[in-house]
Amino acid sequence: MIQTRPIAPRRARGLRNGPGIVLAAFLLLGCAAQRMHDEGRALIDEGRVEEGLARLQEASHEDPSNRAIRADLLRNREQAVARLVNSASSERAAERFDVAEALLKRAEGISPNDPKVKAGQDAVNADRRHLAALSEAQSLLAKGDITAAREKVVAVLVEDPSNNRAMSLRRQIEDASARETLTGPTLHNKLRKPVTLQFRDANLKMVLEALSRTSGINVVLDKDVRGDLKVTVFVKDTNVEDTLDLILFQNQLEKKVLGENTVLIYPNTPAKTKDYQDLKIRRFQLANAEVKQAQTALKTLLKTRDVFMDEKTNSLIMRDTPAAVRLAEKVIASLDTAEPEVMLEVEVLEITRSRALDLGLAWPTSLTVSAEPQLIPTDVANITGTSGTTVSTTRSFIQNPNFTLGI
Template sequence: MSRSFSPAPLLALLVLLSGCAGQQAYRDGRELIAQDQIPAGLQKLQEALQQDPGNAQYRSAYLQARERATSSRLQQAERQAQAGQGNLARTSFMSVLEIDAQNERASSGLRALEREQRQGKLLAEAQKDIDAKRYDPARQRLNAILTEQPNHAGARALLREVDEKTAPPVVESGLAKSYKQPITIEFRDAPLKQVFELIARRSGLNFVFDKDVKADAKTSIFLKNSTVESAVYFLLVTNQLEQQVMDANTILIYPNVAAKLKEYQEVLVKTFFLANADAKQVANTLKTILKTRDVVADEKLNLVIVRDTPEAIRLAERLIALQDVPEAEVVLELEILEVKRSRLMELGVAWPSSLTLTPLSTSGGVGLTINDLNNLNQRTIGVSDLSVTANAKKTDGDANILANPRIRVRNREKAKFVIGDRVPVVTTTISPGTGGFASESISYLDVGLTVNAEPTIYLNNEVGIRISLEVSNLGAATTTRSGSTLYQIGTRQASTMLQLKDGENQVLAGLINNEERSSGNKVPGLGDIPVLGRLFGSSKDDSQKTEIVLSITPHLVRTVQRPEAKESEFSAGTEGSFRRRPDMAAKAPTQMPGTVIVRSGPSAVGMQPAPAQPMMTPGQVPSTLPQSVAAPEVAPSPEPAASPLPISSGQPVPLQAAPLPLSSSQPVPVVPPPAK
């Protein structure tokens, strides 16, 4: 005779044993965590979860404990990293990975430490290159840093330094040398083209005039120890003219009128990809500040395309650099605590409040007969149930409801946090008239805890917070005639505006709801006797007190970036032109030895060889140049330097301002005015 073996009892026994083992591991884990032995406690909780993977309590306890442990260690590691304690921060991040190997925040922190160490070496090497005036290698290292971390403050500062030291001149490179040549000229009511011809001979530049430039235009200009660039600029501005660079040494001069500007002025098209700013807002800024009409904002790609003059494009670059900065952000750490205390005292004897006597039928029928009423006695009169209850009850209750949300908010953006239920509210609409009908619509009302916060981040690392707190609870329900259900909702609200420093804590309390109810049920007369009255009555005292406490702490993630003074203020030309005035605050050009000062006017015509030489009158020729003055080289010019210009009677005498290649024994040629 063979017996069949069923594995079901054995499986049940194994499940029971594993459940007991999981409970023991769970209890051990909670105790170890309470003793601050986090790794050992987490290991026990993980064992309990492995014994019973579907147990929600085990999983919740394990996840919460792991989150608390990793959060505290991550905060410590980030503080150490900010303080420059890289080794300690690395150890803290590694301890987080021992608890949670998949923690992305710790992995990112380790990568950030490695990147910061590598960038620190590149920054130090770039500083050495700058000190040694090796600007190209320094720029490459700084660009490598900014590719990884665009907001690296040290790399940006050094890159600005490199740009300033290697910045090209204001004018085109082909004209830079000629534009920076020193010059001293003095003209009064001289023909404009004649003055430009003098500058051309001095600098080697070629000037081409538009046909609409007035041939009889006259000008007055007095410049000492200035530059060719400044002389050209002042001549153009004072005579309503504009210039257009044609090639390395040729400049076109034309009237500053709308038709000529459209004909000669070159325009550029540049695309600006924005990282943080809004394309539409940037486009509006360019239209308002630069009066640029050809601006296209692509909101999908978040880019701005600008078509304007080179000067306007350069200004647009600076304006966009000021706007395209990351938004400031803050983490609001909230802690909401609801403390509810209830006290109930019920003591005494509850006597029946009424006595009901009911005649009984003796015939067994449903109703009473007149004979039954005539024969009423103690057997034919029924009495309702009489019950006496002795009450001796005292109830104390304390409840704490805690919410600890962490919300990351951008500057001047609204954040909302809701904990509670959404209660349906039915609204019935009845259409009037014959054949009218009733329709119902359902809307939902948030009941519970609602927090609204709107931070404003200031430049002094302070955060202004507009915050409102609402705590609502569902009360009694009421049914209307149409069958709709209405709820009574109790609410407590508080709203305020406060300003806190980074990491400063503020507690908002005092939202207290205190309810006290007293009721009694006693026999008239007997219930009013002192002490003994407790035997002939019952009293009930109910007290409920609820208080809401809100704690808020802001932690700045990114502050508002204040631009440097030289970036926030720059020259933008005039109302009619973006052309900037030459920097007159720059180092004054050194006057070349033998520089001639030319004076032109109806009263006197002459020249002054050097500052040490006296002024000469027309017809007076110095014998020789001073022996201590060496004749400098002459800039190339299209015509011989000594060729005088054809003049007529009464015209001012134009003389070349460049030093002439003369020896110490050669006289200086001067063209005297024609005799009348």
């Protein structure tokens, strides 16, 4: 009798092997992701950061469930952005803005929405504006336009209070303003253009009128200036103020600047000088010099009379001409210096005599003796017998007995 066995359909066998195929596929994907991860790390170690991060990104996409690969990607991305932003900050400090922008552009490519990158780009743009504004302020200060220069610097310091260049320029503006306060107003820099004049034995008023039309300055004459004064001047491409000084010097005249484009001319006599010359008041705070000594020096060297000393605050108050005040500043600066001192550096060392007891040999405080069974003679005769006890006189000991003597 022939028995038949049913044969399972092929489809049923395929379904039975399905989980194994899926598992194999997952294993292959995991191996591929790990290989991409290793390649990305190697590229980053070689300095090819962007390529390495792109490879890590591919590995993360290949195996999204691998948290280790994802964490490594985020960590390396953050470190790369931080390095680029720090390098850009160093380039900003050195005013190499193009290099800083290139570094931030790389960081933006790595992490487009990183707030640190956006802040760095805004800082570079602000630094560019500030540098341009400060350069313009420097030019304005060189031309004598202190007010406009101060406005530029203040605008920069409002946005960046720690800007070293702006703070330095502000100190220069303050010094220039202080000098202007002492010396009085000066002619506007636009009116200091070069002029050319050629006059021989010409009337003073006619020459001043020609100079006024050429330069645009207003000339006011004192009532005591004689009308018959003659001037001979031949100048070419000379500053207006220098030309005016030459004309006044020929006729013993002096000028006083009343504004940016107005000049008063008066005879250079003691009476007129006293009437027109401005007096300045300056207070000097002394830190090292004695106030009495400083007062005596000013009266002796500068022949100034109006000097008041305040012993309580160790200060001087002086009233004199701007030129005398400037000389007094130099005298006070030379007197008010600190006396040289000798600085001694003292170092206190703490010692103890107990350390002296540790010098020399350390003698033992105990003695230890121990014996081991191996010290028993190895050749012993039979101690039992009819004739009594017999012990061999030849004894053999271990060459290195286990015997210790502790000292």
